[in-house]
Amino acid sequence: GAGVSQTPSNKVTEKGKYVELRCDPISGHTALYWYRQSLGQGPEFLIYFQGTGAADDSGLPNDRFFAVRPEGSVSTLKIQRTERGDSAVYLCASSLNPGFGYGYTFGSGTRLTVV
Amino acid sequence: QQQVKQSPQSLIVQKGGISIINCAYENTAFDYFPWYQQFPGKGPALLIAIRPDVSEKKEGRFTISFNKSAKQFSLHIMDSQPGDSATYFCAANRETSGSRLTFGEGTQLTVNP
DSSP, rough: SSSSSSESSEEEOOOOOOEEEEEEEOOOOOEEEEEEEEETSSSSSEEEETTEEEEOOOOSTTTTTEEEEETTTTTTEEEOOOOOOOOOEEEEESSSSSSSSSEEHHHHHHHHEOO | OOOOOEEEEEEEEESSSSSSEEEEEOOTTTTEEEEEETTTTTTOOOEEEETTSSSSEETTTEEEEEEEETEEEEESSSSSOOGGGGGEEEBBBOOTSSSOOEEEOOOEEEEEE
């Protein structure tokens, strides 16, 4: 597609439920990133994929968070036993190659609200 | 740990004026410094970026000034327009980190007509 697509755009879930957030990167982009943006804050890094593998998952806050990218394209961020503190906008970005100079393209994000 | 500090938190400028946003970083290993623009309901979009081997980069009305010794960099928006009203984020990364970006907290810019 022309840009990074994230679905759903909005998700409201009850505390304790499981959610999946999807990211479709730009075709051909090998690097894919997940960030979390809380209200009034800058995005915070969660995880980075190069191809199918997670090259850096050091930003995942705890073991309730998990992400996959099985075929090196679409990625899914999975959150178990959601908590109210997980409420945020989850942003996905992709780039042709990692390394500066290429820049990211971000999607519009999924706004997750845990009630 | 706040590795990139951004100021001011909010900024109001008259149309035609100059908007200046400042950032300071701590990690001397950072070697790429982009600025992103974000409109409500959208993801951040790359505006302009600089590497530490130059002290200034200009693209149209946007200029980054970089001071390596002070570990500071700033964004200047010349002839600010109402359409520039958005949230601006500075960021930094190390190439060896695979482009993991560390963002500042953001500056909400309002340009009055």
